[in-house]
Ligand SMILES: Nc1ncnc2c1ncn2[C@@H]1O[C@H](COP(=O)(O)OP(=O)(O)O)[C@@H](O)[C@H]1O
């Protein structure tokens with residue numbers, strides 16, 4: 515059989531370039547070279563070459579994080595070039611990239627989110643009112659972006675402005691969010707129509723980290739990742755169901771990973787990653803491994819999903835969140 519020509523996209527120009535490159539290197543190593551011809555492209559320098567090679571490319575693996583790349587821009591280019599890819603399309607990528615817009619869609623689908631307030635550059639921001647409504651501590655984060663860049667925990671009113679400045683250095687829209695003390699978990703999902711929720715991963719950053727920050731995320735040994743999470747079965751089921759509901763609510767395709775916090779026995783959704791990390795310490799590969807899939811098998815599955823023809827699912831989705839039929843509550 516002819517080998518599939520795979521375009522591997524990693525690197526890029528966002529603040530998460532280094533992580534993307536690390537993930538890309540790991541993906542390159544793990545792809546079975548007997549089955550795939552792998553061609554590598556870094557969008558920082560190679561977009562013209564990608565366009566020139568488009569006719570030979572069967573499928574793309576997009577391992578880009580942050581803006582631009584995870585936000586629908588590369589997906590738009592691949593659509594124009596008629597190259598199928600393993601991740602969410604233009605619209606879903608753009609929605610999921612923005613944590614504020616994502617919340618609107620989560621709320622429509624009755625997915626619980628922490629209390630929040632939006633802060634837009636150029637508009638008056640009433641710090642006292644926000645603190646009054648959300649309480650202290652609270653979290654300030656840029657609406658777009660990832661890897662905890664530009665994020666701070668505000669523990670007293672006099673820290674509010676500095677946190678805002680740091681978040682505004684990443685984005686024009688910033689979110690203030692109620693701080694949730696509790697157990698942090700993440701739920702991976704695979705699929706286009708028929709969805710498979712992977713085992714839930716529990717995230718325990720070492721004490722030195724105030725939260726799951728950049729160093730805790732990417733320095734081996736700085737965080738304990740426990741899969742399956744040490745939570746009771748019914749909570750794990752709810753978390754898996756919420757991860758699938760979030761995948762549907764944001765129009766995700768291929769794979770996603772939804773970050774959540776369990777606080778006072780209740781699960782709150784923080785965000786959905788449409789291109790989850792693929793480095794050696796990343797969480798989606800760990801969840802897949804717990805489900806019995808090696809890293810290489812996970813890549814095979816993602817390529818299969820990228821090449822799956824669009825069509826109607828054979829059976830109705832378990833949780834219907836899109837046509838506003840409320841069949842099932844998640845809490
Ligand atoms: N509302 C919150 N309460 C407590 N911790 C939070 C909250 N929001 C974010 N965090 C912490 O910050 C980390 C990153 O937040 P997240 O919203 O997942 O953004 P991203 O991973 O895209 O940077 C989380 O994994 C968690 O440790």
Ligand SMILES: [Mg+2]
Pocket residue numbers: 661773785
């Ligand atoms: Mg996150």
